[in-house]
Amino acid sequence: MSRLRGVGPIAWREISTVVRTRGYLLLSFGLLVVFLGVLRGGGGIRGGYVPTAVDLLLPLELLVPLVAVALGYRAFSGDNDDRSVLRTYPVSDRSLAVGVFAGRFVGLAAIVGTPLAVVGLAVSRIGGPSSSVFATHQGVDSPVLFVRFIALTICFGAAVLAMTMAASVLVRTGRATLAAALAVLVVVVAGGDLLALIGLTAGVIEDDLLGTALAVSPNAAYRGLVLESVVGVATDQGGTIDVPVAVAGLAGWTAVSLAVIAGLGRRTVSKIRSRFRIGFERLKDTVPR
Amino acid sequence: MAIRVAVLVVCCLLASVGAVSFLVAPGASDPDPAEFDRTVAMGLTLEEQRTLGERVVPRAQIAYSQYPYLVGYRGIGLAAAAVDDPLVSQQFGYPQVVYVETAPPDVSLDDSGFLVGEYTGEWIPAAEAVFVIDSAARIPSGPTPVAFNEEDRAAAFASTHGGEVVGWEERGRFEAPPSDGSDARDRIDAQHAAANETVDSAFELLDRPTGTVVGEDAPTLSAALENAEAGTVVRLPPGTYRGPVEIDRSVTLSGEDAVIVGDGNGTVVTVSADDVAISGVSIAGVGESLQPEDIPDEDRSDWDRQTEAAYGYSDAAITADGVDRLLVTGAAMDTPASGIILRDTQGAVVDGVRVNGTDEWRDGFMGVVTIRSPAVIQRSTFDGGRDGVYTHRSDGIVIRNNRFVDGRFGTHFMYTSDGLFSGNCASEQALSGITIMTSPAGNAIADNVITDTEQGISTSGSDSYIGGNVVVDTDQAIRTSARNSLYADNTVVGNAVGFRASSVFPTSVVVRNDVADNDRHVRATSGPLRVWSEGEEGNYWEGAEGLDRRYSPTDPVDGRLHRTEAARTLAAAPIVRGLRTLRGSVPGMRGESVIDAAPRDTPVHPDRLETARRIADGSADPGEVCAA
Numbered sequence: 001m002s003r004l005r006g007v008g009p010i011a012w013r014e015i016s017t018v019v020r021t022r023g024y025l026l027l028s029f030g031l032l033v034v035f036l037g038v039l040r041g042g043g044g045i046r047g048g049y050v051p052t053a054v055d056l057l058l059p060l061e062l063l064v065p066l067v068a069v070a071l072g073y074r075a076f077s078g079d080n081d082d083r084s085v086l087r088t089y090p091v092s093d094r095s096l097a098v099g100v101f102a103g104r105f106v107g108l109a110a111i112v113g114t115p116l117a118v119v120g121l122a123v124s125r126i127g128g129p130s131s132s133v134f135a136t137h138q139g140v141d142s143p144v145l146f147v148r149f150i151a152l153t154i155c156f157g158a159a160v161l162a163m164t165m166a167a168s169v170l171v172r173t174g175r176a177t178l179a180a181a182l183a184v185l186v187v188v189v190a191g192g193d194l195l196a197l198i199g200l201t202a203g204v205i206e207d208d209l210l211g212t213a214l215a216v217s218p219n220a221a222y223r224g225l226v227l228e229s230v231v232g233v234a235t236d237q238g239g240t241i242d243v244p245v246a247v248a249g250l251a252g253w254t255a256v257s258l259a260v261i262a263g264l265g266r267r268t269v270s271k272i273r274s275r276f277r278i279g280f281e282r283l284k285d286t287v288p289r
Numbered sequence: 290m291a292i293r294v295a296v297l298v299v300c301c302l303l304a305s306v307g308a309v310s311f312l313v314a315p316g317a318s319d320p321d322p323a324e325f326d327r328t329v330a331m332g333l334t335l336e337e338q339r340t341l342g343e344r345v346v347p348r349a350q351i352a353y354s355q356y357p358y359l360v361g362y363r364g365i366g367l368a369a370a371a372v373d374d375p376l377v378s379q380q381f382g383y384p385q386v387v388y389v390e391t392a393p394p395d396v397s398l399d400d401s402g403f404l405v406g407e408y409t410g411e412w413i414p415a416a417e418a419v420f421v422i423d424s425a426a427r428i429p430s431g432p433t434p435v436a437f438n439e440e441d442r443a444a445a446f447a448s449t450h451g452g453e454v455v456g457w458e459e460r461g462r463f464e465a466p467p468s469d470g471s472d473a474r475d476r477i478d479a480q481h482a483a484a485n486e487t488v489d490s491a492f493e494l495l496d497r498p499t500g501t502v503v504g505e506d507a508p509t510l511s512a513a514l515e516n517a518e519a520g521t522v523v524r525l526p527p528g529t530y531r532g533p534v535e536i537d538r539s540v541t542l543s544g545e546d547a548v549i550v551g552d553g554n555g556t557v558v559t560v561s562a563d564d565v566a567i568s569g570v571s572i573a574g575v576g577e578s579l580q581p582e583d584i585p586d587e588d589r590s591d592w593d594r595q596t597e598a599a600y601g602y603s604d605a606a607i608t609a610d611g612v613d614r615l616l617v618t619g620a621a622m623d624t625p626a627s628g629i630i631l632r633d634t635q636g637a638v639v640d641g642v643r644v645n646g647t648d649e650w651r652d653g654f655m656g657v658v659t660i661r662s663p664a665v666i667q668r669s670t671f672d673g674g675r676d677g678v679y680t681h682r683s684d685g686i687v688i689r690n691n692r693f694v695d696g697r698f699g700t701h702f703m704y705t706s707d708g709l710f711s712g713n714c715a716s717e718q719a720l721s722g723i724t725i726m727t728s729p730a731g732n733a734i735a736d737n738v739i740t741d742t743e744q745g746i747s748t749s750g751s752d753s754y755i756g757g758n759v760v761v762d763t764d765q766a767i768r769t770s771a772r773n774s775l776y777a778d779n780t781v782v783g784n785a786v787g788f789r790a791s792s793v794f795p796t797s798v799v800v801r802n803d804v805a806d807n808d809r810h811v812r813a814t815s816g817p818l819r820v821w822s823e824g825e826e827g828n829y830w831e832g833a834e835g836l837d838r839r840y841s842p843t844d845p846v847d848g849r850l851h852r853t854e855a856a857r858t859l860a861a862a863p864i865v866r867g868l869r870t871l872r873g874s875v876p877g878m879r880g881e882s883v884i885d886a887a888p889r890d891t892p893v894h895p896d897r898l899e900t901a902r903r904i905a906d907g908s909a910d911p912g913e914v915c916a917a
Contacts, residue, residue: 012293041845042868043882048357058867106300113303137320139382140354144315151307233315234355236383 006090007099014103018071024111027070031063032115036122045123048141050234052123053149056116057226060153061219065160065188067111071104072164073181076261097262101162108161109154116150145230152229156222159250160188162257163218169261192217211239215246218253225250319386320352320359322412328361329794331772332466334750335727336682336704337429338363339592344403346428347435348390349415355382356817360794365389365420365434366465373461377796380820387415387457389436396435398450402427404435411438415457419443422463424452430730432464466730466752469798470775473707473733473754480709480733484665484687491616491638491665494566497522497541503530510534510549514542519562525549525570532557532574539564550574556630560609566616567607575624576604579654593682593704597632600679600703601660605630606644609637617642624674627654631662639666646674650697650719655679659686666691676701677715680708688713692915698724699739706750707731714915718742722760725749725771732771734758740904740911744768745784755779759897761904761911765789766807769797777801780897783905786812790843790883795819803892805831806905810842810851813881820884827887829898832856839869840888843881 018024035056039045044055124143167180196214199205205213214220224241232238328350333341349368350361360381362368371377372384391413393406402425413436420434421443427433437443443454455462500506500521507513510523510530517523517540525544532551536542539562551557551574558572581602591597606622607629609615614636621643622628628644631637639657647653656671657664657678663685670692671677677693678700680686686705690712693699699715699722702708706729714737715722722739725732728750736757739745745760748771759780760766766784769776770792776799781787787807788799791814799821804810810830813819821828832851833840841847846865849856859865892898903909 008293015296038864038868041865050355055868059864062863062867106296109300109303136357137352137359139352139357140315140385142315144310144313147306147310151310154307229311234382236354236378 006092006095007102010096010099011103011106014100015106018104018107018110024071024107027067028111028114031067031112032118034059034063035115035119039119045119046126048139049120049123049143049146049149050141050231052119053146053226053230056119056149057223060112060156061223062189064112064153064157065185065219068108068157068160069164069181069185071108071111072161073168073177075100075104075165076169076177094262097165097258101165101258101261104165105158105161108157112157113150113154116153120146120150140234145233149226149230152222152225155250156218159218159253159257160184162254162261163188166257166260188218192220196220212242212245215242215249218250221246221249322350322388323359324410325350325361325390325408328359330361330363331751331794332363332367333429334704334706334729336706336729340429341403344399344405345393345396345408347392347404347426347433348408349387349436350412351387352385353377353381353383354385356794358793364428364430364466365436366431366463368415369434369457369460369463370465371796374796376798376823380795380817388412389415389418389420391418391438392435392442392446394442396446398425402432403429413438415460418457420455420457420459420463421447421450421452422455422459424450426450426452430466434463469773470733470752470754470756470771473731473752474735474756474775474777476707476731477709477711477733477735477754480685480687481689481711484667484689484709487636487665487687488638488640488667491566491614491636491640492618494541494564494614494616495522495543495568495618499524500540502526504528514538514540532572533559535559535561536565536567537561541566541568542570543568544570547571548573551576553577554604556605556608558607560607560612560615563613565609565612565614566618567620568616569619570621572606572620572622572624575606575622575626577625579603579626596681596703597660600655600658600681601630601632603627603630603654603658605658608632609634612637616640621645625653627658628656628671628674630658630660631664632660634659634662634664637662637664639664640668642669644669644671644674644677646672646696648673648695650675655701656693656696659683662686665689670694671696671699679703680705684708687711692912693718693722698722699742700724701726702729702732703727705729705732709733709735710737711735713737714739714911715742716740716911720744721747722763723747725753738904738911738915739763739766745781748774759901759904759914760784761901765812769795769799772796774798778893779803780894780901781810782806782898782901785809787842788812788883790814790816790819790881792816798823800826800828801893802828803894803898803901804828804842805851805892805898806902808852809848811848811883813843813883816881818882818884820886822884822886822888825887827885827889829889829892830885833885833888834890836888839884839886841869841882841884843883844869 038059039055042055044051164181164184167184168177171177171180225246227240346363347365349365350359352359391409391411396404396406399405418436419440420436422434426435447454498521501513501517502524503510503513511534513523514534519539522541522543525547527546529548532549548571553574554576557575603626605627606624610632612634616638618640623645625647644656653674655676657666659680661682663683665687667689672694674696676698677696678688680702682704684706686708688710693715695717697719699718702725704727710723721744722742724747726749730750730752733754738759740761743764745763745766747768751772753771753774756777761782763784765786766781768789774797779802781804783806785808787804787810789812793816795816800823846856846860904911
């Protein structure tokens with residue numbers, strides 16, 4: 001327990017930061033507007049919870065990483081780089097990592113989860129069938145499925161948030177953190193799928209391995225889990241992803257990123273960074289002008 | 290500190306709610322059965338339902354995973370076929386629960402094999418029921434399985450009425466009526482051939498020896514008919530003859546530039562004998578009464594007596610009642626009421642007739658009325674008046690190669706199944722080219738040209754084929770209300786709305802149609818999202834060429850692709866693409882739209898499309914297109 005001393009206060013401090021920053025409130029509201037716009041265009045909201053989830057799936061795949069990057073990229077740099085101050089308290093690197101992550105994660109869950117919950121409420125008010133002539137039933141549509149959808153979305157956000165924070169630890173300077181975070185964004189949004197696509201094209205990935213290979217990529221794991229445990233319930237079509245691997249994948253990305261944040265002390269980080277720099281200089285020398 | 294604890298508790302609570310959501314089953318319990326009248330019901334035509342009387346039909350109802358209404362089936366075989374129909378599951382999800390209604394406790398069969406008794410209203414899951422198949426039990430559309438709640442009762446029924454006792458898992462063996470429009474399509478050639486035989490047989494009536502020449506052998510037409518010998522021709526030289534007359538023996542009335550003029554009251558020529566032919570005469574002086582004051586109270590009164598009274602007894606140029614084999618050919622008639630009325634007439638042929646009705650359809654009546662008379666009506670022209678042809682319980686009627694101009698409906702099917710409407714040309718109709726009402730089954734509407742009307746083809750019922758039609762310049766070209774039907778190879782050009790998707794439980798196949806130059810290709814109203822493609826086979830939509838993706842003609846962006854190039858830019862927007870990609874995944878839960886998963890790059894019938902475009906822009910005359 002002593003190893004994780006101080007996690008609570010650090011997390012609370014992060015939560016307070018998120019609450020104080022009006023921009024995040026605006027971000028959450030912006031998300032709500034986007035969701036409602038998308039649903040108005042797609043018409044899913046009148047259909048029920050599952051069509052709503054279907055309509056929101058792709059926008060969320062893009063927007064959740066964006067929110068995660070916004071929350072995570074300056075977790076350890078810029079205005080927030082007061083670890084030197086924190087280090088004067090008896091707080092371990094691990095506590096610091098877990099605390100900052102936990103706080104920001106709660107922020108992310110609130111920013112993404114609140115508008116989704118509002119959407120869920122809206123569906124319960126206006127969605128689903130109504131008819132004065134015909135007997136209606138819900139089909140297999142259910143708020144439970146929408147809760148699953150929100151939970152999966154937040155888990156996906158957690159993985160990307162951790163990855164962004166890890167990237168921001170690896171590069172310390174202000175401008176570089178943004179670049180690194182954006183790199184995470186690109187990798188999460190497109191990288192995994194692109195690799196799977198290349199693998200398929202090159203014939204490296206067999207058909208029966210595709211579900212597993214995709215599960216390694218965070219966004220594909222998220223998409224697959226939603227298709228499997230939310231949409232698939234209504235269509236009775238399963239096998240869209242290797243579920244255990246997808247769950248392990250999302251958890252793995254989060255855990256490894258947290259380990260990077262916590263485990264890599266200042267010395268290790270600077271060592272890696274200097275190696276990079278040396279390598280880069282060498283590379284520059286070898287390239288003929 | 291308290292607030293921290295509160296936040297922590299809330300977080301833990303929400304996290305556990307999220308975790309628990311994966312542990313509980315989403316569909317808590319299967320929906321309960323509903324009263325049958327509250328289901329979206331299908332099976333049996335309205336006529337079949339009306340004729341059932343005190344007899345019952347084994348019924349079922351199904352709740353589909355993606356469809357919010359319970360679907361009722363008249364006929365357990367129909368429900369069994371739907372359960373295993375991939376088209377139904379693509380559209381509405383899998384059957385969550387199937388209920389069947391148990392047979393009446395004291396069920397018996399009447400002479401036709403129909404079940405006699407009262408509906409029990411006792412619905413049990415199909416998996417718990419036992420069924421008797423291959424017994425003598427029938428419903429109007431054919432043999433039927435009968436459901437029981439106890440094995441003993443099923444066995445008792447089988448021992449009395451034959452058949453075998455099986456469970457729901459053997460539903461592949463259940464008797465089921467046809468459930469798509471391909472039967473109607475495949476029947477067309479045979480139906481034409483049968484009609485040709487009817488026509489040949491009727492035309493034999495012209496090969497009769499001349500018995501009487503009016504004006505030479507008899508002073509008047511009436512006198513000639515009174516004295517004519519059966520099996521002879523009564524010839525009318527050019528001139529005007531006074532009616533009304535009655536043909537009460539098997540003669541052929543043959544004229545040349547001969548006009549029979551009634552007294553402006555009642556029907557001019559009444560046929561009451563078998564094997565009568567009327568050829569080459571013109572008829573005028575028809576009365577104006579659309580409904581007689583008193584209808585002879587005959588013993589064939591039925592549920593449709595009122596309908597028959599309302600439509601089958603107007604004044605007409607020619608009326609035939611209860612006769613076999615009648616030919617009316619090369620005749621012309623001017624009428625303020627009806628042209629030809631056929632009641633209970635078998636083997637009637639109306640060929641090359643011209644009926645001029647009233648200028649305003651509300652003032653006039655029908656060109657041909659068929660009451661329980663499956664006639665062949667061909668090569669005729671119906672100009673003005675209300676409906677060109679009005680059919681009532683005339684199953685198997687053939688209406689081909691006619692022209693309908695300037696009426697209300699070109700043709701109006703009431704309680705008529707298995708009809709063929711082919712090669713006709715309808716234009717300038719106030720309401721529609723052809724309208725099918727009262728949920729009949731198995732009609733084929735093929736290869737017609739319909740232009741310049743409010744609605745082109747308006748369908749209802751089921752198991753129909755609507756194919757090869759050219760519909761141009763209407764407010765609404767084809768209404769896809771007929772269920773389990775096939776809408777294929779139609780050319781729909783230059784309409785305000787091309788297709789109207791309106792059926793609440795859409796189970797039809799819509800493929801291989803060419804749809805171009807319409808303000809809106811498709812308008813979808815009540816009912817879920819429809820998938821209008823079958824495997825790799827889709828439709829040609831102007832504006833969707835080269836899309837290489839699913840296309841939704843009802844989508845605000847896709848639906849404008851043929852109207853503005855800028856729609857392409859918006860269609861390529863990430864957000865629009867994102868929305869589009871997964872839309873078809875739960876079609877039954879979405880409303881009022883249509884997608885084609887395999888839109889075509891090229892028209893199916895380019896020549897026909899070109900012709901239709903020329904009709905639409907006025908450079909081709911629909912009449913000439915029809916004649917060709």
